[in-house]
Amino acid sequence: DAGVIQSPRHEVTEMGQEVTLRCKPISGHDYLFWYRQTMMRGLELLIYFNNNVPIDDSGMPEDRFSAKMPNASFSNLKIQPSEPRDSAVYFCASSTTSRNTEAFFGQGTRLTVV
Amino acid sequence: GESVGLHLPTLSVQEGDNSIINCAYSNSASDYFIWYKQESGKGPQFIIDIRSNMDKRQGQRVTVLLNKTVKHLSLQIAATQPGDSAVYFCAENRAGGTSYGKLTFGQGTILTVHP
Numbered sequence: 001d002a003g004v005i006q007s008p009r010h011e012v013t014e015m016g017q018e019v020t021l022r023c024k025p026i027s028g029h030d031y032l033f034w035y036r037q038t039m040m041r042g043l044e045l046l047i048y049f050n051n052n053v054p055i056d057d058s059g060m061p062e063d064r065f066s067a068k069m070p071n072a073s074f075s076n077l078k079i080q081p082s083e084p085r086d087s088a089v090y091f092c093a094s095s096t097t098s099r100n101t102e103a104f105f106g107q108g109t110r111l112t113v114v
Numbered sequence: 115g116e117s118v119g120l121h122l123p124t125l126s127v128q129e130g131d132n133s134i135i136n137c138a139y140s141n142s143a144s145d146y147f148i149w150y151k152q153e154s155g156k157g158p159q160f161i162i163d164i165r166s167n168m169d170k171r172q173g174q175r176v177t178v179l180l181n182k183t184v185k186h187l188s189l190q191i192a193a194t195q196p197g198d199s200a201v202y203f204c205a206e207n208r209a210g211g212t213s214y215g216k217l218t219f220g221q222g223t224i225l226t227v228h229p
Contacts, residue, residue, distance in 0.1 A: 004157075031215050033217060035219075042219070042220075042221045042222060043158070043203065043219040043222070045216070045217065045218050045219070048215065048216065048217070050214075050215055055213060055214070055215065055216070056213045056216055091157050091158075093157070093158075093217075095215075095217075097215070100146075100207060100209070100215050100217070101146045101148045101160070101163040101205075101207045101217070102148075102160040102163070103158075103160065103217055104160075105156075105157025105158050105159070106157055107156065107157060108156075108157055
């Protein structure tokens with residue numbers, strides 16, 4: 001397996017634009033996590049899914065953020081409208097129920113909102 | 115104005131020395147405690163975990179100690195190598211309850227190994 005695949009690797013967008021970050025988890029993994037990493041706040045859990053169902057979205061900053069997992073092989077995180085304070089590295093990770101402590105992370109998407 | 119970021123704890127060691135990285139946690143309901151390593155430009159990578167009913171677990175060159183009385187977790191790395199230089203995160207995981215499977219991370223410690 002190629003691991004968790006995120007796209008794009010880098011995204012530069014203007015304030016007010018919609019941004020979509022994509023993630024393909026490892027095949028067979030039933031947990032999917034979205035994290036945001038910044039110098040100010042460290043590594044924050046935004047939302048996570050189990051079997052495509054959102055379990056906890058308490059980390060989503062505000063209504064501008066939304067995440068979906070339409071099937072077991074894809075999830076996206078949308079920011080609309082984007083703001084400069086959303087600039088961060090966004091990580092997607094996946095794991096299995098039997099080894100839930102071992103999450104496999106993607107390479108991340110570095111988002112810059114100007 | 116200038117932004118203020120997290121002031122991560124730092125640890126500098128010489129190659130070959132043993133390293134001890136510490137973490138304090140607050141959630142007594144966590145079922146597992148985990149250590150992750152993040153190298154520059156990459157996502158975090160799993161190192162080792164320990165169940166909450168244990169106090170010590172050993173892996174290859176690493177040992178994790180859990181002290182539930184004072185809510186303290188540590189990672190010991192034996193014979194530290196330059197390739198161990200990274201940011202180390204402790205994390206907590208819940209096996210049950212309303213947020214089962216939730217994996218949350220601490221602030222991290224920067225380890226620098228000098229040759």
